Amino acid sequence: MTAETKSTTYRKGKIHDISLDLLHRDVDQPRKHFDESELDALKKSIEDKGLLYPVLFRVDENGNNILVSGERRLRAFRSLGKETIPAMRIDSERYDEVALIDNIQRVDLSPVDESEAVFNLQSKYGHTQEQIGNLIGKAQNTVADILGLMKLSPEIREDARHRTELSRVALLKVARIKRPTVQRKAYDALVASLGIPKKEIKRPRLSVTKKAITSTNNTLKCIKSIDIEALGDDRDVVVSKLQELLQEIQNKLGSIGG
Template structure:
C-alpha cells in the first residue's frame, strides 16, 4: 500500500527554500566532499531522481527521502527542485526515510540502530512488526539495538572508518563503561583489527573472572575422643581375630599417648621368650591444635 501511494505521486518543481528537513531522518552525518561530488554530478547530468516530500500547509513541504540531493541542489544555488508530492502518515514517513538510507547503505551501524529504536518508540511497534515492515529478521533488529547499550562517548565520537560494527559487538562483552571507553580508544589509536580486539577483550574477561581456589582436604578431628575411639576399635578387632593385644593409654599435659602391643608369631618355631612386636600409636596435639598420629615398631 505504501509503495502504491509513492508510485501514484506526481512530479512537480517546488521551491527549495520551502522544504523542511525530515524529523525522522536517521542519518546524522553528511560528508561535505561527497555532497560536492553529488552537486557536480547534478550540474552535469541533472537530477536523475526527484526527492519525495509531503505537503505541510501554507505552501510548505516536509522532506521524506532525498536529503543528500536536496543539500547538493542548495549547494548549486538552485531555487527549485523536482519532487514527488504525496500525503503520507508519520509512520510511513519514518519507515521510508530509514528504508531509503538502508538501501543506499548510507547509514552507519550506529545510525541504523538509532533509527530502529526511534521507530519502535515513536509508533509503538514490536521488533517483529518492524522486522516485517523492513523485510529483515527479528534477530537482525535485536542485534543492532544491542549496540545502543554502549555509552554515548563511544557512539558519538568514534570514526566509523576505523571502528566497525564487529568492534562494537566485542565491546559489549566488557563489564563496565570505563573499560569499554578505554578499549575503544585503544582500537582507534592503535588501529586494532577485529581479531586483535576480540583477543584482547577475551583476555580481559578471563582475568576478571574469580579464580577458583584449589580444594584442600584437611583431616580434622573436632573431638579427640573420636580419634582415640578409632584406635581402641582397631585394638578390639585385633583381639577378635585371636591376637593377644594389649593397649596402654596415657594422657600428658600436651598430648594423649596410646600404645598397642601385639605379640609376634613364629612360623612353626618356638617363640623366643620376651620377643614381641610393639606397635605404638601416639596421638598428640600439633602446632595448630589438631591431633596427628605416628606408628613405631619395636
C-alpha cells in the first residue's frame, strides 16, 4: 500500500479502528515515564467503560502511522490483548504541540518530562514563555519554573524522571544550584529524605550547654569583627553597648564564686 493510499484511507477527523501493529511510537513523545499503577487503573477503566478518547496519529512522508498522543491507552490495549484501537488522524504540522497539550490534559506528566517537552517546543518554534503558557493553559511564571528544571544535570533529570514523589517545587530548588557537585549533593539529600518521616529529619534540639557555647562563640566572632575606629558617629553608641556587655559578663562570672 502506498503512502498516498494510506493517507486517503485514514481521513482527517474521522475515528478508525486501526491495528495496534500499524501504529508506531514517535521518538518525540513527551511522556518518557509510565507509572504502572496508572496503567493498571486505565486498563480497568477501559474494561469497565471502554475507551473514552481515541488515540491521535499522523501519517508521515513514508505513509507510516505515527502515534501523536495516547501511548498509555495503546499500551493498555496491548496488555488487554486487543488487536485494534479507535484512532483519529490529525493533519497538524505542529503535532508535537498537540501531543504535549493532550498529555498534560489527560494525566500530569512528570516534572522532568514536562520540562523537556516544553523546552523542545520553545527551541523548535521559538515560542515565548507567554505563548507556551497559552498553549498549555499555564501562567508565564509557571512556564518559567517548568523550564527552570532544564538546569538540572542530565543524570539528575534521568533519575528524577522515575521518582513520582519528587515535585517540581522541590526539584526547582536543586536546579537553582549552579555548581554541579553541590547540585548533586543537594539532589541526593532530597532523595534520601523521601523515605524518612518529617519528624525524624528535624534538627535535634540543642542542650542548654550547647546553646550557651554557640551563643558565646557567635558573640566573640561579632565583637572581633568590630572596627571601633571605622564607626564614625556611631562609635559612642557601640562603645556604650560593649561596656554594657562587659558589665553583664562580669556579673555572670561573679555569680560563679557565689
